[in-house]
Amino acid sequence: MSEKASAKTICFLSVGLTVILAAGFLFALPRTLFDEPFSATVWSRDGRLLSAKVAPDGQWRFFPTDSVPDKFRTAITTYEDKRFYDHFGVDLLALGRAVGQNLSAGRITSGASTLTMQTIRLSRDGKPRTLREKLIEMVLALRLELRCDKDEILALYAAHAPFGGNVVGLESASWYYFGRSARQLSWGESALLAVLPNAPSLIHMKRNRERLREKRDGLLDRIWRSGHIDSLTCALARQEPLPEAPEPMPMQAMYLLGKMKKGALRSTLDADLQSRINALARRCNNQYRGNKINNLAVVVMDVHSGEVLAYVGNVYDPADRSTGTSVDVIPAPRSSGSVLKPILYAAMLDNGTALPTMLFPDVPTYYKDFTPQNYNRTFDGAVPANRVVERSLNVPSVRMLDKYGRENFLSLVRGLGFRTINRSAGHYGLSLILGGAEITLWDLTAAYMLMAAKLNDQDTIHAPHYDPANAAVVSADDIPLSRGALWLMFEAISHVTRPEEEGEWQYFTSSKKIGWKTGTSYGNRDAWAVGATPDYAVGVWVGNCSGEGRPLMTGVGYAAPVLFEVFGLLPGGSWFSEPYGDLEPAVVCRQSGFLASQVCPDRDTVMIPQSAAAGEVCPYHRIVNLSPDLKYRVTTDCCDAARIVRKPMFILPPAQEWYYKKQHTDYQPLPPLHPGLSGAEAGGDPIEIIYPQPGRVLVAPKSLEGEAQSLVFTAVHRDRNAVLFWHIDDEYLGATTLEHKLSVRPAPGQHRLTVIDEHGASKSVVFSCR
Known part of the structure; x- marks a missing residue:
């Protein structure tokens, strides 16, 4: 060649x-230097650690931050690599010095590793410390310097350096040893942590403490001599004690932490509020455990931003897993009780099927497979709609839902975000309004928050974001209720009688006006309370995760006191402004609450939603022909037409009247018929059969021996002194007075029940028995 x-x-x-x-x-x-699992952490809105748990490999290793605090930067570079910001990953001066020292000593006494090289060594964990490995570290350190700037390299080192035991990284070490963020550490604390990665086995609460102190104080002297601190600061830092024992990691948001497998969540929680509500929940839980009620949950949302300010999924007790304290109740489906009633009220106001003081029947009511009962087992005959909500009456609420329509209501609550109400209207039936569906505390509080936000006239509403399904910005138009209906609803539930200790709240200038509602599920298994102001929405659940009910546990008695204590921790504010553009005046009958008819004598002007202007006209006032002395009802058959007095009267149906007049002593029933008239001649319908209702299929109860028992049929008459005569299929059964109840044992098959009074007025129903 x-x-x-x-x-x-x-x-x-x-x-x-x-x-x-x-x-x-x-x-x-x-491309990725470190592939290690991190601890799951939850941080407050202002950067405070709320909760943390060890990484899957058993290490306390927090997610890396973008930068290193100035004090630690000064301490670590002074101690480990004083020319860190001047070299390119390898310090040639330090390398030459180390080679000379090692040759002179005949052994390795100095490694000359820069912080960049140490970062590379940390990423190659487990590699032997040989000359070949040192050369590789130098090459990779030079390469790392081309990829990252100095502050990024320092942040990588601080996030992965060992700090003794199972503590890895500056931030986790800061919380582990001092109970606060690295940015809040003193010079003495920063210097202590700076010397640890060099020999992390030094740190121990009982041994090597003096040696550790010497290394820390020596570093502080070097920092002083380099001009970073003055002599007084140095002297004070040297006086700081070493930590006696690890600080317990915060446990303020354990249930939010439970939603995460890894990583850091910068939450919207208010650290101070979260801590106070945790303490409140523990105190109430300790009290409630006397009645074997073990679990309690609270969530607080900001109406203006949609942010979650406090999230207490339960009262955490790591030593007691048997009572369900490890369960996060906030997203758990539970029976809704009565908390949906105000929403139904608002919906009916919106479409005109109810007006604020419109009367709804409160009488014994029987459906095909459902017989609602009021909590106190009594009836008022007829109750204004706003009082139905205020008093949380079950029977008129069921009648209201029947009038509004189950399908319509299902569509409405789904539009408000109740995702667990996901079955058909036929499945829920009319019991939907009394707790027949399951909801979550999250959805309940979010719904009241969204309604309050729309009433505030916020154009866009931010749904709470800890639940991915709700992480969205909602338009006010998406809330399926008008501002006028919402204002009337919140006004109604702001008048609900508060628990005993809050009973005189309106007399204290510091107290808040709150729209709130409680609920108690069947069997006293769930106690709910939810409330909202223009600024905050709060939801509370009390009960047992096991589903065990407890006597006397109700929303008013157990959840409401917690609700008001939580509101007591929140800043005060004004009440909702009346949305005049969404309301218009309407003339209503003072007695019935319906739109006034021509014959209603007493009227009021109330504000109603614009869409309700075409509502129902009062059906209870009618013109009655009376004798001149007003004692009898008459016709021209028994009284001269010129002498008849035509008087408007408020007349309820017989069953409603029977109960209504017990509560309203000023109620004026129809005068009796003139002795010369029969019921047929005078018109009207004085009898009402309450049970059985038309078309009902009855099943006779059985005794312990299996024998069929009697059924109790019930009727009412306008005249308290009337005598009623009972017949089945033209067979006479007997007569009743005052309380018109009759025990009957009908044969299987279809029957006709007929009730007749002494004036010939009658009422019949057809029913079946099996």
Whole structure:
């Protein structure tokens, strides 16, 4: 081969080798240096740690931050790498010094590793400390310097350096040893942590403490001599004690932490409020455990931003897993009790099927497979709609739902975000309004928050974001209720009688006006309370995760006191402004609450939603023909037409009247018929059969021996002194006075029940028995 050819070959091989070495250098550094699991952490809105748990590998290793606090930066560079900001990953001066020291000593006494090289060594965990490995670290350190700036390299080092035991990274060490963020550490604390990665086995609460103090104080002296602190600061830092024992990790948001497997959640929680509500929940829970009520949950939302300010999923007790304290109740479906009643009220106001003071029947009511009962087992005959909501009456609420329509109401509550109400209207039936569906505390509180936000006239409403299904910005138009109906609803539930200790709240200037509602599920299994102001929405659940009911546990008695204590921790504010543009005046009958008819003598002007202007006219006032002395009802058959007095009277149906007049002593029943008239001649319908209702299929109860028992049929008459005569299929059964109840044992099959009074007025129903 010629010399020229050899030169070309050598040149080609040199270029090729250079390219290979350059490519090796460029691609030697992995794209991801560290592939280690991190602790799950929850941080407050202002950066305070609320809760943390160890990483899956058993280490306390917090998610890396973007930067390192100034005090620790000064301490670690002074101690480990004083020319960190001047070299390119390898400190040649330190390397030359180390080589000289090692040759002089005949052994390795100095490694000359820069912080960049130490970062590389941490990423290659487990590699032996050989000369070859040191050369690799130098090469990779140079490559890392090309990829990252100095502050990024320092942040990588601080996030993965060992700090003794199972503590890895500056931030986790700061919380583990001092109970606060690294940015809040003093000079003495920062210096202590700076010396630990060099020999992390030094840290121990009972041994090597003096040696550790010497290393820390020596570093503080170097920091002072370098001009970073003055002599007084140095002296004070040297006086700081070493930590006696690890600080317990915060446990303020354990249930929010439970939603995460790894990573750091910068939450919207208010750390101070979260801590106070945790303490409140523990105190109430300790009290409630006397009645074997073990679990309690609270959530607080900001109406203006949609942010969650406090999230207490339960009262955490790591030593007691048997009572369900590890369960996050906030997203758990539970029976709704009565908390949906105000929403139904608002919906009926919106479409005109109810007005604020419109009367709804409150009498014994029987459906095909459902017989609602009021909590106190009594009836008022007829109750204004706003009082139905205020008093949470079951029977008129069921009648209201029947009037509004189950399908319509299902569509409404789903539009408000109740995702667990996901079955058909036929499945729920009319019991939907009394707790026949399951809801979550999250959805309940969010719904009241969204309604309050719309009433505030917020154009866009931010749904709470800890639940991915609700992480959205909602338009006010998406809330399926008008501002006028919402204002009337919140006004009604702001008058609900508060628990005993809150009974005189309106006399204290510091107290807040709150729209709130409680609920108690069947069997006293769930106690609910939810409330809202223009600024905050609060939801509370009390009960047992096991589903066990407890005597006397109600929303008013157990959840409401917690609700008002939580509101007591929140800043005060004004009440909702009346949305005049969404309301208009309407003339209503003062007695019935319906739109006034021509014959209604007493009227009021009330504000109603614009869509309700075409509502129902009062059906209870009618003109009655009376004798001149007003003692009898008459017709022209028994009284001269010129002498008849035509008087408007408020007349309820017989069953409603029977109960209504017990509560309203000013109620004036119809005068009796003139002795010369029969019921048929005077018109009207004085009898109402309460049970059985038309078309009902009755099943006779059985005794313990299996024998069929009697059914109790019930009727009412306008005249308290009337005598009623009972017949089944034209067979006379007997007569009743005053309380018109009759025990009957009908044969299987279809029957007709007929009730007749002494004036010939009658009422009949057809029913079946099996």
